[in-house]
Amino acid sequence: MSNLEPTDVGPAAGGDRTVSDTDRQHVITLLTTAHAEGRLTVAERDRRATQARQAEIFDDLVPLTRDLVTVGPAPVQYAAAPTGEVDQIVAIFGGAERSGHWPVRPHTFVTTIFGGAELDLSEAVFEARELVVEVFCLFGGVTLKVPEGTTVDNQVIAIFGGCDHKVGPPTPDGPHLILKGFAGFGGVEVRNPKKPKRSR
Secondary structure (H helix, E strand, C coil): CCCCCCCCCCCCCCCCCECCHHHHHHHHHHHHHHHHCCCCCHHHHHHHHHHHHHCCEHHHHHHHHHHHCCCCCCCCEECCCCCCCEEEEEEECCEEEECCCCEECCEEEEEEECCEEEEECCCCEECCCEEEEEEEEECCEEEEECCCCCEEEECCEEECCEEEEECCCCCCCCCEEEEEEEEECCEEEEECCCCCCCCC
């Protein structure tokens, strides 16, 4: 969501300035967009919209949208007590999926034969900053969604297949993913999660 919150307001910059109907509608539009993106419930949207219609000064409007402004990607979560275990994911003539809040081991083996695996690491808990994922894809595919700022070291050997990674620039404190293994008549894709559509 884009930062549509009124700017140049506050105690030192006119927070007590009277708002117009246009200002109120601007905030209501932001609340409606937040609800459409699943960031506000119907009840919360309606409660804030009512307060926006009753607002008299900018200091009444700003708190209604402050928690809806996206300032950057969510921080990566690291486990306080890593187990050091090895994970194994297998999809043969089928599919495997991991998403949400799940533990990512330091070493993970992924096997897909006439099947596919989709691993979403964007909300996962990492047991180590450096991760090794070894894949074996034969007439299969693996998709990895990694948090923004992840460094990707692609060492996969592809024969009649491919391994692509399209991620944003790495950050010094981001995870380091080492991708190894083999892709034959299959493919491996590494990318960042899609960002929600932004209102204009």
